Amino acid sequence: MKTVERRFTTISGVPIEPVYGPEDSRPLEAAGEFPYTRGIHREMYRGRLWTMRQFSGFATPEETNRRYHYLLQQGQAGLSVAFDLPTLMGYDADHPLSAGEVGKCGASVSSLEDMEILFRGIPLGEVTVSMTINSPAAVLWAMYLAVAEQQGVDWQRLSGTLQNDILKEYIAQKEYIFPPRQSMRLVTDTIEFGARHTPKFNPISISGYHIREAGSTAVQELAFTLRDGIEYVDWAIERGLAIDEFAPRLSFFFNAHSDFFEEIAKYRAARKIWATVMKERYGAGSERSLKLRFHAQTAGCSLTWQQPYNNVVRTTLQAMAAVLGGAQSLHTNSLDEAYGLPGEHAVTLALRTQQVLAFESGLAGAVDPLGGSYFLEELTRETEAAANCYIQRIDEMGGMIPAIEAGFPQTEIAAASYRYQREVEAGERVVVGVNRFQSDGQPIELLQIDETSARHQEAKLTALRARRDNGKAGRALDHLKRAAEGTENTMPCLLDAVRAYATLGEICDALREVFGTYKETAHL
Amino acid sequence: MAKPGLDGHDRGAKVIARALRDAGMEVIYTGLRQTPEMIVNAALQEDVQVIGLSILSGAHNAIVPRVMELLREKDMADVKVIVGGIVPDEDAETLKQQGVAAVFQPGASLEAIVSFIRSVGLPASHTGGKPPVIDH
Numbered sequence: 001m002k003t004v005e006r007r008f009t010t011i012s013g014v015p016i017e018p019v020y021g022p023e024d025s026r027p028l029e030a031a032g033e034f035p036y037t038r039g040i041h042r043e044m045y046r047g048r049l050w051t052m053r054q055f056s057g058f059a060t061p062e063e064t065n066r067r068y069h070y071l072l073q074q075g076q077a078g079l080s081v082a083f084d085l086p087t088l089m090g091y092d093a094d095h096p097l098s099a100g101e102v103g104k105c106g107a108s109v110s111s112l113e114d115m116e117i118l119f120r121g122i123p124l125g126e127v128t129v130s131m132t133i134n135s136p137a138a139v140l141w142a143m144y145l146a147v148a149e150q151q152g153v154d155w156q157r158l159s160g161t162l163q164n165d166i167l168k169e170y171i172a173q174k175e176y177i178f179p180p181r182q183s184m185r186l187v188t189d190t191i192e193f194g195a196r197h198t199p200k201f202n203p204i205s206i207s208g209y210h211i212r213e214a215g216s217t218a219v220q221e222l223a224f225t226l227r228d229g230i231e232y233v234d235w236a237i238e239r240g241l242a243i244d245e246f247a248p249r250l251s252f253f254f255n256a257h258s259d260f261f262e263e264i265a266k267y268r269a270a271r272k273i274w275a276t277v278m279k280e281r282y283g284a285g286s287e288r289s290l291k292l293r294f295h296a297q298t299a300g301c302s303l304t305w306q307q308p309y310n311n312v313v314r315t316t317l318q319a320m321a322a323v324l325g326g327a328q329s330l331h332t333n334s335l336d337e338a339y340g341l342p343g344e345h346a347v348t349l350a351l352r353t354q355q356v357l358a359f360e361s362g363l364a365g366a367v368d369p370l371g372g373s374y375f376l377e378e379l380t381r382e383t384e385a386a387a388n389c390y391i392q393r394i395d396e397m398g399g400m401i402p403a404i405e406a407g408f409p410q411t412e413i414a415a416a417s418y419r420y421q422r423e424v425e426a427g428e429r430v431v432v433g434v435n436r437f438q439s440d441g442q443p444i445e446l447l448q449i450d451e452t453s454a455r456h457q458e459a460k461l462t463a464l465r466a467r468r469d470n471g472k473a474g475r476a477l478d479h480l481k482r483a484a485e486g487t488e489n490t491m492p493c494l495l496d497a498v499r500a501y502a503t504l505g506e507i508c509d510a511l512r513e514v515f516g517t518y519k520e521t522a523h524l
Numbered sequence: 525m526a527k528p529g530l531d532g533h534d535r536g537a538k539v540i541a542r543a544l545r546d547a548g549m550e551v552i553y554t555g556l557r558q559t560p561e562m563i564v565n566a567a568l569q570e571d572v573q574v575i576g577l578s579i580l581s582g583a584h585n586a587i588v589p590r591v592m593e594l595l596r597e598k599d600m601a602d603v604k605v606i607v608g609g610i611v612p613d614e615d616a617e618t619l620k621q622q623g624v625a626a627v628f629q630p631g632a633s634l635e636a637i638v639s640f641i642r643s644v645g646l647p648a649s650h651t652g653g654k655p656p657v658i659d660h
Contacts, residue, residue, distance in 0.1 A: 085530040085581055097559075100586020101530050174532025174556055215535045301535075305630035338630050340582060340610060414538050421539045425634050434631045446612065449582070522534075522555035524541055 004427045011259035011429070012217030013419070014382065020374035028377075031326075031367045035275040037268045037380065038368035039326040040291040045364035050322075051329035052354045053130060055297065057082030057107035058341045059453040061117040064107040068122060070344070074351055078128040078160070080331065081118070082106030082341075083140070088175045090136040090508030093457035103453035105341070106132075110461055111503045115143040116150065125153040129160040130205070130295070130329075135177040137164035138186045139507050142494040145198075161202040161251055161295070164190055167228040167400055168207050170520065171409045172214035177508060180401050182515035186490065188235045193491040195246045202251040204232060205295065211409075212255035213301045215417020218266045219383055221255060223390030224400075224409050226273055230391070231400040233282060243282045247289035256322040256330075257299040258314060264370060265379035267325030270294065273384055273391075296322035297331040303338040307433035308444050311335040316353050323363050324370055330354060336444050343447040407523040414523060461503065468501040476500040477510045484514040526554040526563040528591070531581035536608060540576060543634040544641065560590040567595075567603055574625075574641050579609040584619065592623050604644045608632065 008016040029035070032042030041047055054076055057064045068079055083106040086098035092110040093102045102108050109115055119129075124147065133140045141162050148158055166183040169176045176183065187204065194203035208225035216224070229250060236246050254270065257263055274292035278284040298318035303311045312335050319332050332350040334342030342350070357363055370376050397403045404410070423429040430436050476497040483493040497507050525541045527534055534556060541553045552570050554563060567575050579587060588607060595603055604625040611619065616627040626640055 085583075089530050091530075097530060100583035101581060104582035105531075169532075174534060176532075213535070214533075215539070338610070339612065414542075417535050418539050418542050421543075421634065431631075435633075520555065522553055524538055524545075524553055 007428065010218065010262040010379075011257060011420075012219060012262060012416075014219075014262065014379070014386075020378055022374060026377070028371055031371075034279070034290060036271040036291055038371045040271065040293060040328075042367070044326060044367040045323075045358075046367070049358050049364060050327050051077045051128070052351060052358070053078045053080045053128075053295065053329045053331055054347060054351055055080040055082050055130075055132065055331045056347070057084075058447065059103040059107065059449050060456050061107050061109060061114045062456075063453070065118055065120050065122075067344075067347075068118075071347070071351070072122070072127065074348060075355065076351060078130065078329065079122070080130040081132060083131075083133055084108045085175075086110075087140070087504060088133065088135070090139070090177050090504060090512075092461055092503050092505030093454060094461050095505055098454075102451075102457055103449050108453065108457045109140065109143070110457060110505065111464055112143050112146055112498045112501055113460065113464055114457075115140070115147050119144075119147050119151075123153070124148045124151055125157045130163070131161070132163045134163055134166055134169050134173075134175055135183065136504060136508050137162050137166075138190050138491065138494055139498065139504055141190060141203075142491065142498045145495060146498050155198050155201075157200065158198050159200040161205045162190065163207060163253070164204045165207045165228065165253075167231060167404070168210050168225070170404045170518075171211055171224060171228075172216070172413060173210040174520070176518050176520075178511065178515040179518045180404060183518075184231075184235050184401070186511075187232065188239050189489045189491050191232065191236050191246050191249075192239055192241060192489055194249060195241060199249075202249050203246075205251045205253045206232065207253040209253050209255045209297055211413065212257060212299065214413050215301075215420060216413040217416050218257065218259070218262050219386040220390065220409070220412055220416060222266050222270055222273075222383065223387035223394075225252065225254070226270065226277070226387065227391050227394045227400050227403075229274065230277060230281070234399070237282070243278070243284045244286040244289050247278060247282070247284055248286060248291075252292055252294040254294050254296050254322075254327075255299050256296045256318040256325075256327075258302050258318060260317060260321050261376055261379055262383070263318070263321035264325040265376055265383045267294065267296075267322070267327065268368075268376075268380045269384040269387060271326070272380075273387060293328045295329040295331070296325070296327040298322070298333045300333055300337060303333060303335075304431060304434050305338040307439065307442060308335050308338065309442060310433050311338070312349065312353065315350065316357070319353060319357055320361075320363065323357055324368075326368065336446060339444070339446050341447050341449070343445050345445065407521065410520075410523040464501060464503070473497070473500040473502040473506070477502050477506060480507065481510050481514055484511055525551055525576045525578065526558050526566070527556045527578050528558050528560060528563060528587045529579060529581055529583045530557060531579065531583070532556055533580045534578070536580070537576075537578035540578070540608065540634070540637060543638060547638045547642075549638075549641065560587060560594055563591060564594040564598060564600070568598060568600060572603060574604045574606060574644065577605065577607045577609075579607065579611070582610065584609065584611050585615060588619050588624060589622055606637075606640070608637070
C-alpha cells in the first residue's frame with residue numbers, strides 16, 4: 001500500500017495547529033448582540049427551532065403536490081420547491097430544448113395553471129414556501145403571488161423565500177438567461193416590489209451553496225456570497241430604496257460541508273462580516289438589517305455513489321455543523337442523491353435525521369455551545385480575515401459584475417476544485433468508500449422519472465393555449481416588453497401576464513427579445 | 525469535452541478537461557448548453573479522436589443517442605464517445621449498446637479516465653493494448 005503523508009488542514013486547505021490555547025482567546029459578545037458572531041437571537045433554538053425545510057420537486061406539479069402533502073404530514077415545517085431545468089432556464093415543457101429534461105431535476109412549471117396545481121390544498125397564508133428559481137425568478141414569483149390571490153391570502157401575510165440570486169449563477173451554477181445588468185434590474189424589481197407589497201417574504205436568498213458545490217473553498221464560498229450581497233444592496237440603494245427598507249428581508253443560503261469546525265467558523269464569520277458591512281458601509285440603523293439569517297443545506301457534492309448508506313452519516317455531521325453554526329432553516333440531503341432525485345424512504349430518513357438532532361441530541365439547548373473554544377474562535381477569525389481580503393479585491397475590481405466578466409471568481413473556484421480532486425486522486429484526502437475502504441456495491445431503491453411526465457405537461461400546455469384568451473395574453477406580453485424597455489418596475493406587468501396565462505416560455509421570450517441573452521466565456 | 529443539454533453544472537467537465545490537459549492531451553472544451561448538432565460539428569471541425577459528454581441532469585437517454593446518430597450520419601463512427609455523470613447502471617449498459625465507448629460514473633478516478641482515453645484515442649501502436657476500463 002502506498003503511504004501518504006498525513007497533513008492537517010481543513011477541507012479547504014487551511015493549516016490546523018496541533019492544539020489551540022488561551023493565547024488565542026479574546027472576549028466574546030453575547031448571542032443576539034452586534035456583531036452576532038454567536039447567533040442572531042439571544043435564545044436561539046430555545047426560543048424557536050430551525051425550520052426543517054426539505055427541497056423537493058420532481059416530474060409533474062401533480063406528483064410534486066402529493067409529495068408536499070406527504071412531507072407536511074411527516075412534520076416538515078415549510079416547503080421548498082425544486083423546479084426542473086426547462087423551468088429554471090425559462091423554457092416551456094414543450095420547447096425543443098426541453099427534450100429529455102422535463103421533470104428530471106425538479107417539478108415542471110410552465111404556466112400559472114401548473115403553479116395552481118403545485119400548491120393545491122396548501123394554505124399559502126400558513127405554510128412558508130421557498131422557491132429555488134433564479135433567472136426567471138420574477139416570473140415564478142408573480143405566479144406564486146397570483147395563486148395566493150386566488151386562495152384569498154393577503155400578500156402581507158405571505159412568508160417564504162425566493163432564491164433569485166443571479167450573480168452566483170454567472171459564478172457557479174450557470175443557469176442564466178439574460179446578461180448580468182439586465183438580470184440585476186429584474187432582481188432589483190423584485191426587491192423593490194417586495195419591500196412595498198410582501199413585508200414578510202424574502203425576495204432573495206444570497207447563495208453560497210452552489211459556489212461551494214462548484215468546488216470552491218469555504219472562504220471563497222463566504223467571500224463571494226457576501227460580496228454578491230453587497231452588489232444587491234448597491235443596486236437597491238441606486239434604485240432609491242433606503243437601506244432599512246429592504247435589508248431586513250435579505251436572506252442567505254450556505255453549504256454545510258464535511259469539515260465540521262471549518263463550517264461552524266464560516267457561519268459565525270458570515271454573521272460578523274455582514275453585520276459590520278451593513279453598519280459601517282451602509283449605515284444601517286435597524287437591528288434587523290444587521291442580522292444575517294441563513295438557510296443551510298448539507299453538501300450534495302460530498303455524497304458518494306459508492307456505499308450510499310455512508311451518506312446518512314456524512315449528512316448528519318454536516319447538519320450538526322449547520323445547527324451549531326446557528327442556521328435558521330436546514331435541508332438534509334438524502335442518501336440516494338448521488339444517483340438522482342430522492343425516493344420517499346430516503347427523504348423521510350433525511351427529515352428524521354433533523355428531528356433526531358432537534359429533539360434527542362441536546363444540540364438545541366445552549367446557545368452557541370462551541371463559542372469560546374480556542375480552536376473555533378481562531379478559525380472564525382482566520383475565516384473572517386481571509387474572506388475580507390477577497391471582498392476587498394472584488395471592490396478594487398469595481399464590484400462583482402466586472403469581477404464576473406473578468407472570470408475572477410470562476411477561475412478561483414475552478415482552481416480550488418481541481419486542487420481538491422488532485423488531492424483525492426493522490427490519496428491525500430480520504431473519501432471513505434471511494435479512494436479507501438472500498439467494498440462491493442449496496443443496492444438502493446431509486447426514483448425513476450420517465451417521459452410520461454413530459455407528455456402530460458405538453459398536453460396541458462396545448463390545452464391551455466387553446467382555452468385561454470390569446471388576445472389578452474398577447475397584450476400582456478406587449479405591455480411587459482414596453483416595461484422592460486423602460487425603467488419602470490416589471491412586476492405589475494409580469495403579474496398581468498401570468499394572470500392572463502401567458503406561459504413561462506412566452507414571458508421569458510419577450511424578455512429575451514428586449515434584454516438579449518448571455519453566453520459565458522468558458523474559464524477552465 | 526462537451527456539456528450538452530440545459531444543465532450548467534460544469535465542475536466535473538472542467539476538472540476532467542484540466543486533468544486531460546495535464547496528461548499532455550489537447551483538449552477542446554465547448555462550454556455550456558450544446559446541442560448534439562453543435563457538439564458533432566465542433567468534433568468534425570477540430571478533428572477530435574474522443575468526445576467526452578458530461579451530463580448530470582438525467583437527460584442522457586435523450587441526448588446521447590442523438591450524438592451517436594449524428595456521428596454515424598457524418599461518417600465519424602471512428603470518433604470514440606465517452607459519457608461522464610449521473611448515469612444509472614442500466615442506462616450505462618444501454619448507452620454502451622448504442623456505441624458509447626465508456627461511461628464514467630460518480631467517483632471514477634481521473635487516472636482511469638486518462639488511461640482509457642490513451643487506450644482508445646491514440647493509434648493502436650501507442651496504446652500498449654490496454655483494454656477499456658470502466659470505473660465505478
